[in-house]
Amino acid sequence: MRDKILSLLNNHGFVSGEKIAEQLGVSRTAVWKQIETLRGMGYRIVSVKNKGYRLISRPDIPYPEEVLPDLNTRVVGKSLYHFKTLSSTNLFARELAKKGVEDGTVVVADTQSMGRGRRNRAWFSPYGGLWFSVILYPGIPPQKGMMLTMIASIATVEGLKEVTDVDAEIKWPNDVLIKGKKVCGVLTEIDAEMDRINYAIVGVGINVNNRL
Template sequence: MEQKMRKKLLELLSRNGFMSGEKIAEQLGVSRTAVWKQINTLKEMGYKITSVKNKGYHLESRPDIPYPEEVCPKLNTKIIGKNLYYFKTLSSTNLYAKELINKGAEEGTVVVADTQTKGKGRKNREWFSPSGGLWFSVILYPEKLQPNKSMLLTMAASIAVVEAIKTVTETESKIKWPNDVLINNKKVCGILTELDAELDKINHAIIGIGINVNNELKKDLKEKATTLRNEVGTKVPRVKLLKTILKHLDENYAELLKGKNDVVRKKWIQYSKIVGKKITVKDENTVIKGVVEKVDEEGYLILQTKEGKKTRILSGDIEYTV
């Protein structure tokens, strides 16, 4: 209820220069005391609001923090981002998303945290998630998508990240199979898609996305990872970036729901530039080298080894070889 009031209050302040507490109270149908309380809450959240006697309140600036009040208005998506939960700290946005699913969360619900204490990547690897990055999860119920094609969800998300980075920062990035986004061969984003599925149906999917935006990196990560701020040379607006990712993900997900899997797959191939590349795949105790012949309909790599054998790569860490 209070969040809805803050949203309406911000809409009023955005449309007007100065607005009196009396007029705001009248428009919102609440008391002037309630308005004063919400104004103070917004100030604590980082909104710069000035008050002048006989003139009222004026919104001078908004914080670059992915609050629902900042992300959801004018998002204009069909499914993704209608509901958004923001937290200063969470153990993991994916874990919280699971809790929301158990409570009946709507499809497209987004969970964002400024920091994660137990963020994780593939194979339960730790994902360093300090303040200043974008750490979020999206809840989906893709019942029309067969479980064997769930890789397409990760593809849809990685495409959205690449397109959003280009739109917001004018910087080119590249997808690295299966779930990373790179800039200048350094990791800037990782994606973890977790499923609850049966043989012929996906009950739910949680797409966890972690992007190094304006955050600091640990020393031991700097050789293989980067941040958007480092690459662009200036702070990157996180709210704008998140909104743009959600819009692109919404569009890509709509293609999957319409059965247009090839649209997503071909875009992914374009942004990964992996077909025709020599790679080494390491998965537990197995090492396979070869040339990527194609990406199949389910999103897996078809690798041709120098012995002429074709191998379907379902998982593993890849390295490009000369």
């Protein structure tokens, strides 16, 4: 329901609680409760008597309500789990993969307490970064698993260029650098048989608003 309320408030004007309730087929009390939840999530929503609610600003947090409406991918991110904190997005994603969740499912956390890099090295994951894992069923043999890491590294460089116009480079196979400083790391973990990958977890950590 929250995503529908945000969609109704997206016109940058006031929308009455009565109209929202009518559009969604719920009570005005239910609308108020959802508005309070959104405020608690960081959405700045003002209310004025006889006018209704108005969305003033949105949080800079990758909530599903923020990501999914603008997503143009065919597979990745159609299902998205967001958490304030996790021990590790890769570990949580692995448990989901064992249950056979949708291909391309993404797990994202604002912070990680046990983030890991290659060779099981600790990966510092404070608030302000983008820490996420993608669950894939790639249908390729284990020998080609490294391709997933390389593709993720390339996609990160291209994404940084598109969004920020910053030129980054890859320290093969899994580090992304800006002016020689590491801004991103990729960790791919697979569960495989001799001839096929059952699932792959591609973990990506990007220092978005963190000092390098």
